[in-house]
Amino acid sequence: MIVSTGLNPDGHCIVAALSACGSAKNLVVGKIVHGMVLRYELGGEEPIVSNALIDLYCRNGQIGLARRVFESMVAKDVASWTSLLNGHIICGDIVSAGQVFDEMPVRNVISWTAMIVGYVRSKNVIHGLKLFREMRSDYIHPTSITIVAVLSGCADVGALDFGGSLHGYINKISNLITDVSVNNALIDMYCKGGNLELATRVFMKMHKKDVFSWTSMISGLALHGKGRSTLKVFNDMVSSGMTPNDITFLSVLSACGHGGLIKEGMSLFTKMVDDYGLKPTMKHYGCMVDLVCRAGDLKEALRLIDMMPFEPDAVIWRSVLSGCMMKRDVGLAEIVAKKIVELEPYDDGVYILVWNLYRLTNKWEDALKTRKVMRSQKIKKQPGCSWIEINGVVHEFTAETTIHYDFMHTILQVLGEQQTV
Structure with a gap:
């Protein structure tokens, strides 16, 4: 509009246009605006326009173009670094995001929060909690967004001690203790950690x-x-x-x-x-199928599946298979198992359920065949992943992890102390 009037656009107009293109994920128009930046030499020494360009490309998953703009900048501020950091997180590259964070000459609460949120959302919760400790050590005061991310991480790995100490901090900050999103995260953490009493207490205290x-x-x-x-x-x-x-x-x-x-x-x-x-979504129908299967009504479960406006997923068929286990219905179980294998051919759970059903109904030959199929297709039970919190520090291990003897001894000692309390 401004260009058509013969006037040259200024930096503020360009930033507004780039922001709109980024929000709308309109890369085509965004590149046209980028061309105007180059034509009218609006990049300049002030980073605001270049920051908007980085944000545009990051929002559209063009991290290569975003980095090219970043590297061409004469002057970079903390927003420039944070925009690039966010871009890597959006693109799912948490390793590169961590590298950008480590290289940042100056960090603010936004950059710290972005990295913590990135770790938590990418299931690297332990890294996120460690980073939060570092953030507090640097005397950076967290925002409600930071707190919600950390509490979410605590909920995911069951770090109630860590979350509980954070709850104590929240109680001292007036704007945090009344924040609805923070209280929601506390409820979620305590519920997932098995402390319904504290979850209810937080819920009941909420004025809004x-x-x-x-x-x-x-x-x-x-x-x-x-x-x-x-x-x-x-x-x-x-x-x-x-x-x-x-x-x-x-x-x-x-x-x-x-x-x-x-x-x-x-x-x-x-x-x-x-x-x-x-x-109703697939998950709602899944709940209903699970509901009737737990009651042993396989006929109603199949009726619900027939009335669904979409093809059932493996989760729904697993509910039916569990119902078959309960009713010892081998015939239906075999049909359902085939459907699950078609959807998820390497699902170890379906083979184990069918093997157990054959075993319970004394069909030993079929049970043996199921085991042979698992071996021939190299299907084996996936190892579980667990977390344990010791003195406020969360450790992660799987069923196949080799743990140093001293660390294992510490875990057993702490568990013993907790049982005697």
Whole structure:
């Protein structure tokens, strides 16, 4: 518009245009604006325009172009480095993001937070928690975004001691203790860590609750099989005037399944569609199939699958297979197992379930054939991954990890002390 009037665009107009292109992920127009930057020599010594270009290319997954702009800059500020850092995180390259972070001459709370969030979202939680310790050692005060990311990481690996000490810090900061997103993250952490009492305490103290607050509490109760309590909180949510979303229904339906609340689950599934106008996703149907399979009603499970508007995934078929195990229905189990193998040919779980079913029904020849198939296709049980928190430090290990004797001795000693407390 400005160019068509004969006026030359200034840096502020260019930044606004690049920001709009980045938000809309419109790389074509963004490159045209980049051409204008070069034509009118708007890069200059001020990094604001180049930073906007880096952000544009990063948002569109063009990390190579973003780095080219970065390396051509005469002057780089902390925003330049942070934009490039974010770009690598967006593209899923957490290693390169870490390298950029290490090379940064100056860091602010935004760059620290970006790196911590990147680690947590990429499941490198231990690195994220270590980095948070370093951040606090540098006397950088975390924002609510930082806190939520760290609490989320603690929830993922069960680091309740770490999260609990962070909760103590939160209680001292007025703007954090009243922050809804922070409290939601606390509820989620305590629920996933098995401390429903503390989760409930945080929930009850909240003066303001959003849909995520209610859903976090409902999800936590559902996770621990508290079917009746989950329904009560759900009803309280509706009574408060808050409208449940699809995730809320997913949690409460799951609770009904684990609690054997068949009628309640069926009723809620109907309300979800008729009263709230929500379209059931694959996961909602999965909850319903799991619900009826746990009750042993395989016929209803197959009826639900037939009425689904999409093809069932392996998760749904696994629920049916588990139902077959319970009912000792070998014929249906064989059909379902084939469907799972078609979807996920290297799933070790389906072979193990079928082998167990053959064993329970004394079909030893079929059980032996299943084992031979697993060996011929080199299918073996995947090792589990676990975390243990010792003195506020989280350690990760798998079933195949070789642990130094002294470290193993420390783990056993701490576990022994915890049992005697």
